[in-house]
Amino acid sequence: MGTPASPDRHRGPSVSSRVHGRVTALVDDLVATRRKIAALQAREARLLAYGVDLALERAAELGSSRSGSDLGIREIAAELGAAMRVSDRTVQNRMGDASALVGRFAGTHTTLERGEIDTAHVRVIVDAGAGISDDTARAHYEQLALEIARHESPNRLRPAARAIAASIDPDSPTRLRRLATDARAVRIQDLDDGLARLVADLPAPLAYAIHDRLTQVARHVRDTRVAVLGDEQNPAEPAPDDRTMDQLRADVLSDLLLTATPAAHGDADVTTRIAGRVQVTIPLRSLAGTSDEPGILAGYGAVDPALIRDLAGRAPGWDRVFTDADTGLPVAVDRYRPDAALKRYLSARDEHCRFPGCRRPAHACDIDHTIDAARGGRTDPCNLAHFCKRHHVLKHDTAWTVTQRPGGVLEWTSPTGRTYNDNPAPTVRFTPDPEPTPTAAPF
Incomplete structure (x- = not known):
């Protein structure tokens, strides 16, 4: 019988020892970094929750309004969203989540602050326990769920947290299911x-x-x-x-x-x-056959030119928007069944609500006078823009103001005095042609 081969016979010299030391350091560094990130996310949640407190104070200052009781939080969410370059609707949702975390799940927030769990664990704990209305029962649920969260992944935590919530409050799953059903929706991404x-x-x-x-x-x-x-x-x-x-x-x-x-x-x-509203922007150079620039589907972006030509030829309900090659702004709009020319132009220029970060399509918005007609404001493109209901109300009923600048630019001024520019969609997409590279004269 031969001598058994050594288990390390085919390995390189000390490969394991060289790599494992660096892997250990990598793991330690990653764990420490994730703890720091979790602490910062907990701080962000506390700041957003504080924003809710300020919004309640602001709502009290504004008093009763035809726009409802959430006007204060709309105003502050718009300020935070513009500063962070995030939709104010997104900020408002995050403010609500943060307030629930800090106020109703304080133990979870503290554990996140210490870096013992991450935001995925937080979401599981809050979602599963949201239906427990009694504070004492919810605190007991939270304690049991956190014991598991410190040692398990969010995916493993989820069924356990649901089971704990159901055992502590048997009616909780029914309430959560009712809330979830009320939130049913269809969205597009x-x-x-x-x-x-x-x-x-x-x-x-x-x-x-x-x-x-x-x-x-x-x-x-x-x-x-x-x-x-x-x-x-x-x-x-x-x-x-x-x-x-x-x-x-x-x-x-x-x-x-x-x-x-x-x-x-x-x-x-x-x-x-197709019976929906679809707007296609056609660059003049492409139409003339001197460029391969793609068409632009309003609210989405570049679309294959071949598909655009096919769709434009088949469906009679498309807006055709012709843009200037040097500015990106629309120069003409036509439609087989046209609306008023001014409305077509504004729809082509704006594409969506003109509050920074908002993407509510133009057809779902109001056309609003920047300077009220009653105060001498003209009904022309330099004094008109599309605003969704939310931001229309924000403009009229809060301290937010807007001014139109040349080229369709809207300059918004927040209640704290900060300014944010919103550019027309075509100019945001426009990229000038590069200057031609000089070539040496032939000898």
């Missing part, structure tokens, strides 16, 4: 490369039923096409369909919502049925 994500928050049974229905129809479409499009020379050989089930489900969903005919035909067939 921009993605890269010409895609957008349609998100529907629905009761779980409905969501699963819809997904199952899409799967059934997708399979039926696939099987039907295989039967119809088989190889003529060999009918037993099925015709290939390169689409995955995910792609088929997506096509069926588009068909059902836009055409009510679930044939999974794809984009080219559903564009003729």
Whole structure:
């Protein structure tokens, strides 16, 4: 019998010892860094919660208003959002979350401040315990959940926290489910490369039923096409369909919502049925054939020129916006069924609400006089802009003010005196052509 081979026979010399020391240092550094980040996030939560306290004081100063009792928090959220370059709606939501954390889950906030957990653990603990209304019961739940959170990942914590909440307050799951159902919604998120994500928050049974229905129809479409499009020379050989089930489900969903005919035909067939509002910006150079600049879908960004040309040719309800090559501002707008020319121009220039950070589309906004018509304000592009209901109210009922500058720029001044410029969407996207590189004269 031969001599057994050494277990380190094929290893390099002392590779393990050299690397492990650096890995240990890396782990220690990462853990320490995460603790510091958690402490800063806890401080941010405390500051945002303090913002809620200030908003309540401001609401008391403003008194009763036709705009409701949240005017104070709107005003302060707008100030914070503009300063941080974040949507004020996002800031207001974060202020509410921070106030709940600091006020109702103080133990969790303190543990975050010490860096023993991170914000993912916090979200799980707050979400699972939000339905416990009794302060003593909630504190007991929080203590038990934190014991697990210090040693487990957020994913492992989630089912445990729900179980603890249900054992302490059996009615909590029902209240949470009712709150979640009230928050059902459909949203859209921009993605890269010409895609957008349609998100529907629905009761779980409905969501699963819809997904199952899409799967059934997708399979039926696939099987039907295989039967119809088989190889003529060999009918037993099925015709290939390169689409995955995910792609088929997506096509069926588009068909059902836009055409009510679930044939999974794809984009080219559903564009003729589009009834929504779609605005496409066409650079003059592209129209003249001297440039390959992409078209711009309002509120999204660059879209494949070939798709834009196809859509513009098929769907009669598209706005066509022609832009100046040097400024990016619209120079003309047309439509097969036109609205008032001024409204078309403003819609093309603004695309969305003109408060900094807001992306509410123009068709869902009011056209507002910067200087009131009753005070001599003119009804022309230099004195008009789109504001959503929220920011329309903010302009009229709080200390926020706005001034129009040349080129469609809106200068907002906050109650604390800070100024923030909001530029028209086309000028934000515009990038000037680079200067030509000088070349040496030939000899």
